[in-house]
Amino acid sequence: MVLFLRTLLMKNFNFKLLLLISLVLGSISSSEAQKVPDDQLKVFQNSDLSKYVFDLEKKAKTLAKNQDVLEKDVAYKLYSNALMRISGMINSGDFYINDEISEYLEGIIQKIDPDNNPETGIYRVLLSRSSIPNAFCVIDGTVIVNIGLIGLMESESQLAGVLAHEICHFKKNHSLQQVKATNENKKSGRRSYTSQYLSMKYSRESEYEADAGGLNLIAASPFNANEYSKALELVTGDGQDSTGFDVLKFFKTDAFKLDTSIVSAKEVKRVLRKSSKKENKTLLSGNDDMFESHPEGQKRQLAASEILSSINYVAPTTTLNSDVFLRFQRLARFEMVKNDYYRADYLQGFYNSLRLSELYPSDAFAKNMVVSNLFWLCNLKSAGVIDDLLSETELRNSTSMAQLKLIFADTPNDDLGKFLFTYLKKLWESDNTNETVLYYLASAADIHLGKETAKIHYKNYSSKFPDGIYISNVNEKLH
Ligand SMILES: [Zn+2]
Numbered sequence: 001m002v003l004f005l006r007t008l009l010m011k012n013f014n015f016k017l018l019l020l021i022s023l024v025l026g027s028i029s030s031s032e033a034q035k036v037p038d039d040q041l042k043v044f045q046n047s048d049l050s051k052y053v054f055d056l057e058k059k060a061k062t063l064a065k066n067q068d069v070l071e072k073d074v075a076y077k078l079y080s081n082a083l084m085r086i087s088g089m090i091n092s093g094d095f096y097i098n099d100e101i102s103e104y105l106e107g108i109i110q111k112i113d114p115d116n117n118p119e120t121g122i123y124r125v126l127l128s129r130s131s132i133p134n135a136f137c138v139i140d141g142t143v144i145v146n147i148g149l150i151g152l153m154e155s156e157s158q159l160a161g162v163l164a165h166e167i168c169h170f171k172k173n174h175s176l177q178q179v180k181a182t183n184e185n186k187k188s189g190r191r192s193y194t195s196q197y198l199s200m201k202y203s204r205e206s207e208y209e210a211d212a213g214g215l216n217l218i219a220a221s222p223f224n225a226n227e228y229s230k231a232l233e234l235v236t237g238d239g240q241d242s243t244g245f246d247v248l249k250f251f252k253t254d255a256f257k258l259d260t261s262i263v264s265a266k267e268v269k270r271v272l273r274k275s276s277k278k279e280n281k282t283l284l285s286g287n288d289d290m291f292e293s294h295p296e297g298q299k300r301q302l303a304a305s306e307i308l309s310s311i312n313y314v315a316p317t318t319t320l321n322s323d324v325f326l327r328f329q330r331l332a333r334f335e336m337v338k339n340d341y342y343r344a345d346y347l348q349g350f351y352n353s354l355r356l357s358e359l360y361p362s363d364a365f366a367k368n369m370v371v372s373n374l375f376w377l378c379n380l381k382s383a384g385v386i387d388d389l390l391s392e393t394e395l396r397n398s399t400s401m402a403q404l405k406l407i408f409a410d411t412p413n414d415d416l417g418k419f420l421f422t423y424l425k426k427l428w429e430s431d432n433t434n435e436t437v438l439y440y441l442a443s444a445a446d447i448h449l450g451k452e453t454a455k456i457h458y459k460n461y462s463s464k465f466p467d468g469i470y471i472s473n474v475n476e477k478l479h
Contacts, residue, residue, distance in 0.1 A: 052087075052090050069176035069180055078176075090126070105163070109125065109143065112167060122143055123140075128145065131146070133148040133396075134149055134235075147332045147335050147336055147339065151329060151332040153329065155322070157228075161214060161227060162231050164217040164221075165214035168213030169210045171213065177206075178202060207300065211228075211303060223316075226308065236296075242398075245354075247354060248260050250354055255422070258411065268403060268406065271402040272399070272402045337369045341372060347393040350373035350374055351400055368437070381416055420448065439468070439473075439474065458478050
């Protein structure tokens with residue numbers, strides 16, 4: 001429950017923050033700020049939930065009856081809590097519903113484990129909107145995959161590898177065993193362990209066991225098991241930015257420089273250490289193992305290649321559905337950025353949109369999202385309320401995220417304001433048809449140079465885009 005409350009508080013917190021900013025600056029209303037151009041993102045519609053409605057009590061009873069790790073009544077409590085909590089998350093819109101990526105994931109699971117029985121095994125896949133690259137299997141047999149995982153994986157076989165790993169945790173009852181072990185260690189026995197019902201940090205042993213089991217499943221499937229190590233490398237990252245993306249490049253171009261000397265290797269390490277100590281991980285982020293395994297990532301990769309050579313593994317020669325995968329991978333990357341922004345998760349959103357912009361340099365949406373997230377970060381900074389946002393953002397042990405955190409925490413307001421203004425001005429000069437850029441340029445002038453200068457840009461906007469999406473805000477500014 002604590003975790004769930006935290007998720008709620010987080011959403012609430014961001015909402016409050018937005019309101020506060022609107023009040024402080026008297027500028028952009030929160031609803032206006034949420035307007036994201038989404039010309040290529042009309043794929044998902046939440047509508048019919050009937051597929052996800054069933055008798056939770058009955059399901060929990062059946063599951064409790066079919067396991068022999070825990071006492072039946074204890075198991076029943078765990079299952080029914082898990083089912084109820086997931087059901088709550090479905091209703092609050094945490095998952096994509098009836099979408100083609102979920103269907104695609106179901107298909108992959110079918111290929112990995114053709115003997116899977118939905119009555120007793122994996123019975124559903126839920127695709128969450130979180131951009132944190134993670135997947136985990138809940139004790140009841142629900143596989144939760146974050147959209148961020150699909151955006152990070154480079155091939156269908158890598159994605160299949162992560163799913164196979166999760167399936168093995170489920171098949172080997174790792175969650176139930178973990179609950180049992182935790183309970184046996186607690187002498188008092190009074191504290192309920194129903195708070196651990198969803199997913200948890202597994203033991204190192206369980207991780208290796210799930211790697212081995214996952215590899216065996218993949219080796220017997222049409223997917224390429226040689227990709228498994230790469231998936232591990234991408235997800236665990238070992239503290240590096242596993243995508244190889246250099247986020248500091250953005251702040252160092254000739255046109256608009258920012259002093260990034262505050263970002264030293266020592267400081268980055270300190271920030272990462274601090275963030276990994278925090279226990280505020282929400283359900284969809286750091287709960288499962290794929291993350292928690294530092295510093296075991298490299299060892300696990302080595303173990304994986306040992307296993308494959310011991311079974312004389314020969315990879316399949318055909319490539320599966322790579323076009324389908326690439327389409328979903330691209331879609332996922334755009335969805336991640338959109339979700340981050342809707343959740344006012346500007347630091348994560350800024351990172352993901354910068355990366356998107358590098359992957360798809362000519363894409364206007366990517367560029368506009370860089371602008372929007374950057375603007376909001378600078379705006380919060382100038383209003384003196386950025387610390388809360390930065391401390392709430394999960395850095396998931398990525399160097400890039402720690403670097404960004406340092407930049408926005410430690411750069412003086414004026415320098416950041418100047419950087420933002422110069423950046424937008426250059427962008428506008430290079431493309432004077434992008435209304436989002438002009439709108440944020442005016443807003444940046446508002447922060448950095450004051451109302452009178454900003455009016456020049458606001459006037460320019462209203463004459464160039466009289467029917468623009470930001471026109472009501474601009475008119476308010478001019479009158
Ligand atoms: Zn695991």
